[in-house]
Amino acid sequence: MTTIETPPAAAPPRKAATVTRPGDRVFANLSRGSGILLLVVMAAIAVFLTVRAVHAISKDHGNFLTTFEWTPSLNPPVFGIAVLAYGTVISSIIAMIIAVPIALGIALFITHYAPRRLGGPIAYVIDLLAAVPSIVYGLWGALFLVPHLRGLNLWLDDYLSWTLIFHKSDPNSAPRSLFTVGILLAIMILPIITNVSREVINQVPKMHQEAALALGATRWEVIRLSVLPFARSGIISASMLGLGRALGETMAVATVLSASPVLSAHILDPVGGTFSQNIVAKFGEADEFGRDALIASGLVLFVITLLVNGTARLIIARRKEYSGANA
């Protein structure tokens, strides 16, 4: 529609509007300036973090990538991100495994299954839940979720400890583990994944779905054959946005996890750590060099989230072009 209309509308002014007024120039530059400022801020984040990080890493007597301990105050300082990177990735993977199917289920529930009068309010409430501050999730996780997960932990240990993943070294230890963190993160990223996927699913052309119905497809076949293929890339990028959140989440992890520099495949054991949890936990006692070391770990986190979010956005952008050609 718009592409057809704009050329005739835009063409005449282009010939006449060769006059640029000073106000125009000022305003255009002002708005372009703010755009550039945003780019500068992003660049500055990378540069400043790198400067401090290089300073810290150059004095690290351990291997920054493979050392488990985080003891920059020792002489000589030894610190590394192995445990943190492992914990961050594992807890986020657990969160994704739990959250993505459920979020997709809720999105489909709202768009296709719920009675029409309920769909709107449910979507609205889930929107609101996305605004609940992470520290509140953290408080709830530490004081409510952790005691309530004890039973599930014991059950998993009893029946699934042969998988080694669900083996618990000390059955009586509190479930302040990466597994619990993963569950909490899943609950936290559920609203954002749901919201974005719901928007994508709403864009699926009605005609495709009605065509499938007309061929006698059941409701599930409509979803599998016409909704999911169309919305797939959008759902993937929604999940990656959620992943970005989970990777960077600080307070909810800091309150729930009982951290220690142990890298363990047993996700029910209360050990491990994540980048942001480590930063908040170690910041108080850190001297200036210790802070630089924490900044170095923050840089790694920054790069990881940058890659995840960048990929998600590129997928969305590609989809835009493709759906524009279709619509």
Added chain:
Amino acid sequence: MSHSISDAKPTPGVAAPTRLASRRLPKWSPLAIAAGAIAIGVGIGAGAGLSSHIQWGLIALLLFVVGSYVITARVEGRRQAKDRVATSLIWSSFVLAVIPLYSLVQTTISKGVKVLDGTFLSHSMNNVLTIQPGGGVYHAIIGTLEQVAIATVIAAPIGILTAVYLVEYGRGTLAKWVTFFVDVMTGVPSIVAGLFILSLWFVVVGSAPASGFAGSLALAILMMPVVVRSTEEMLKLVPNELREASLALGVPKWRTITKVVIPTAVGGITTGVMLAISRIAGESAPIALLVFGSNLINTNPFHGPQSSLPYYIYQQWQNGNDPSYSRAWGAALVLIAFVMILNLVARGIARWKAPKR
């Protein structure tokens, strides 16, 4: 089947499938299967002496899914059976998600209400031992309001102008880069924003910051991309005819933008800014690194440590005793109320001022 067709509007009452109609289960069958599954689930649970009622529920759910698949597959065929399984899985995923989210809200309210009173809202933690009950969040509320206000003053104009650039001027490579990095910036973890301001302070000032202002800068970084995104969406909704009419009357482009485009979208822009505020009001990680928190009332955001509501919750949690936990729940309730009210008002404005198409 006929049910799903009547869902799709254009072809109501088309009777075609009835000709092909195969045997169908009566409408009450899901309810009957559910009742049966629950009965057997309770039976197994009680019989095997399982203590957890959650396990009873899970057994019943499993029985329901399997039972409806088997029964439907025998009567209506495989495809219908799969459809029923998908339906029950989607319903149960919704129920599964509602439980924790409901519990979160319910716990916060029930525990928060106990400590929430006039004293709690009007007193700081000055001279209150952490193991005592009492004290309040007054200093934290002041800190949050000031830090968020400063962050908004910085981030809102920059964000809105950037959005104006992207919608009204943005052509070519620069606009593409800005769009991409605004998106990427939305995902910058709050702790990284805090670390950035920290290293900025080290490099520029030479010492660690401890003021509300430093926290505001980090919050502004988190806020800017959110404002850009929402403002951009709103400006795109403004009909092109309005711009063209104004330009055709010889009005300069910048006057068109400030007098026609932005006023048309002002409701949506306000909503976006308020939603962004509600997002940064709950950020505690940068505050922990930059503002340090304080038990005293400090109304000067440019000097000395301040507190803030989210960070106050974290501190009280760290104290690790029951009176502190109660205070944490109280503060959590205040924070949630603040964020929710902002959200509701913002959405109200959006509905009220929505641009008419």
